[in-house]
Amino acid sequence: MLSLYYYPGNASLLPHMMLREIGAEFELRLVDRGQNAQKSHEYLKLNPSGRIPVLIDGDLVLFETAAVALHLADKFPEADLAPAVGTAERAEFYKWIIRLTNTPQVEYRAWFYPHEHVTDEAAAPTVKQAANERLNRMFDVISEQLGDRTWLLGERFSAADLFLFMLIRWGRGLPRPPRSIPNLNALAERVLARPAVQKALEAEGIKAPIF
Numbered sequence: 680m681l682s683l684y685y686y687p688g689n690a691s692l693l694p695h696m697m698l699r700e701i702g703a704e705f706e707l708r709l710v711d712r713g714q715n716a717q718k719s720h721e722y723l724k725l726n727p728s729g730r731i732p733v734l735i736d737g738d739l740v741l742f743e744t745a746a747v748a749l750h751l752a753d754k755f756p757e758a759d760l761a762p763a764v765g766t767a768e769r770a771e772f773y774k775w776i777i778r779l780t781n782t783p784q785v786e787y788r789a790w791f792y793p794h795e796h797v798t799d800e801a802a803a804p805t806v807k808q809a810a811n812e813r814l815n816r817m818f819d820v821i822s823e824q825l826g827d828r829t830w831l832l833g834e835r836f837s838a839a840d841l842f843l844f845m846l847i848r849w850g851r852g853l854p855r856p857p858r859s860i861p862n863l864n865a866l867a868e869r870v871l872a873r874p875a876v877q878k879a880l881e882a883e884g885i886k887a888p889i890f
Contacts, residue, residue, distance in 0.1 A: 681705040682735040686712045687883040690744040691732030696841045697751045699875035701758040745780040748838050760838040775831050775839035783817050783846045786810055818857045825862050844870040848890040858890050
């Protein structure tokens, strides 16, 4: 059985939503951040960086959100969460997964934890402000590229849309949240309407306002 180490609303939400979409049998294992469990000796043996998620698949112990997402898409091709390998669509899918993990996902770290980026705590507010400005620009560019398409890959839903949904959700506390951009809000609403996504949110105890 697959096991997903998670904490509600964290980056584990992406593979959790994917597992619900896939319909695979899996076990959720809570990593209690309130007790700093992600830094425990036991968890660090799974992920030395002390971050969430970790996916256990037999003998495979896999961390890094994008890597987990790509593995699940490959392991369960029948779920159609990614285009066929070797196609131009698949290359576009890779582009979005790598871009989302390397741009907004990383930038949120500076927004939520600015103290990690300074040696003088007094500079933390400046780091946070700069992160907000960069996130605004990133989401503007994503919005421009999405345009009036239904999904990031056009008319084809994929795990990249689940990823973007999670990142839109994370921005609900920004001065200008991503949901305020009409086409990003519309995509997030379409993702939210999916039964598998509803089940994942319910299992994690995530209640409205979702994003």
